[in-house]
Amino acid sequence: MNERTASSRPGEFSLIERYFAPLATSAGAVHLQDDAAVFAPDTGCELVVTKDMLMAGVHFFENDPPFEIAQKALGVNLSDLAAKGAEPKGYLLGLGLSKDISEEWVAEFCRGLKLVQDQFQIDLLGGDTISCPQGPLLSITAFGQVPTGQVVRRNEAVAGALLYVTGTIGDAALGLKLRLDEALADKLELSAEQRDFLLNRYLLPQPRVGAAQALRDYAVAAMDVSDGLVADLGHMCRTSQVHASVQLESVPLSDAASAMIAKDAAFRETAIAGGDDYEILAAVMPENAGAFEKALQTAGLSCSRIGELHEPEATGPAISLSLNGEAYCLLGADGFKHF
């Protein structure tokens, strides 16, 4: 059977055989020779599944290198799993390719997938490839597992819990600002290292896979920060029916983010409302706080206590923000996702 393609790259079956089949190493994926994959969680475990779609021009730039796009696309899904306390197992890949996408793009994209697979010991289970008018479009379904009954939910936070975040907050959103305004880094007198650090935090989020065990053991609720700290904490509070107080001076910032905020205080709002952090927000009861901090430290991850949860207020917002003891109001210039 011939394959005719509308572009210069090989057809779907050649691409699958050449680039994707080598990524599918588990028995249930039968080297992508079938339309469906078979697998099961380990005994005593249940599956955690998540799906994130990424569209060129919306979630990444069309001219981003495919090696990095692949890592981001897979990473944001692994981030979701980690926040649920799940160990990653494998993933399905849906790929929409426009005509202008070359074989080299696909090769580089698969090299990025391989890197993340090797890092976290997961593999490709299957997927689908379609042509689409604009692309690339990525639709990843990732599978993890937790011991049965131990998934960490977003909607089970309770009053009295302490709020933690891993890593540093705001780097990706500030990196995006620098990406969109090439003159900004110089204007703010950032060093090349500071600029590259922030740009890279936008391009290549690091899923906090190592946090899963600590979250299962000690967190009452958790989620990853993708829509921005303020928005995602809002989701946690609304679904859990609690109120959060956050002390912004405790929100961990990188040196580079601090440098931007020192030059223009408005960037603090970008940092806490901007999104794409892929750090983990967790609610932990005070009696477990020490053990939680220690477990994350053992996993090689930093964490910071940024606030606490209370009984919900009858009226008023789900979240109160303060900076050095003063109420802090969002101006709303950032952080709302256009949808």
Added chain:
Amino acid sequence: MNERTASSRPGEFSLIERYFAPLATSAGAVHLQDDAAVFAPDTGCELVVTKDMLMAGVHFFENDPPFEIAQKALGVNLSDLAAKGAEPKGYLLGLGLSKDISEEWVAEFCRGLKLVQDQFQIDLLGGDTISCPQGPLLSITAFGQVPTGQVVRRNEAVAGALLYVTGTIGDAALGLKLRLDEALADKLELSAEQRDFLLNRYLLPQPRVGAAQALRDYAVAAMDVSDGLVADLGHMCRTSQVHASVQLESVPLSDAASAMIAKDAAFRETAIAGGDDYEILAAVMPENAGAFEKALQTAGLSCSRIGELHEPEATGPAISLSLNGEAYCLLGADGFKHF
């Protein structure tokens, strides 16, 4: 937190709460209040997962009714599961919406999902909604289960097996011809019923979910026919390393398809090469043929024996087609998917 949207429809969270959450009825989906779903196969079973993406303008027409688009999108995934012998369990929905898509579109789309859910006793487990420049775009991951070790593969066909298909072949591809050329039905003197039957077979494929048990019990290999009978049988033969002989006079045709072919014999090629049938192609050993036919009949499904499998030929094609004893050659005008 406000939601700002770039169109007149409500924001993502309102849409999820209003339309999608009512479709998520299993405990592990927690009413879509979390970023991930939790579930496990029944004891003694393993999961079968499949992913199919559908893009407006590629896999369906942009002006197709959303009630039908939903049924098709979910149906083609259930078709994949059925062909593997799996009982459907649930699905994840990725939805890309362009700005012009209204709240009413979403409501109708969800009404279509609900219909299929109720028909096959499945539910929505989770998903993701994004904005995209052109849409709608649908990315569905469907989960089924089989008793451990009983999945029916595409790549395990063997020489000596008989080839069967369910239902009738070619209706959807011929329906697409009628859709693309509105004058064609009159030109061929089709009745309104014949025309509507074929149009509807393209718009609303019926997944053969009821065939799963018979396939598990009696088929050595199976797959659903989505790329066209010839192409998909080719996939089966190549991945299984067998050769197929098909007697085209035995390929089951609807009255409407027969009427088109009677007027113009070239439509036979459309029928067998065109795709979108979502019938099941199965390889069954002769000693199980009677039981297989009876089991499908009990499930309310028709099936037809269309050929048999042989040892592969060192040279020559993977498939030989004949019509009433004469070799039948494809002219190649249809059936190759542009990718």
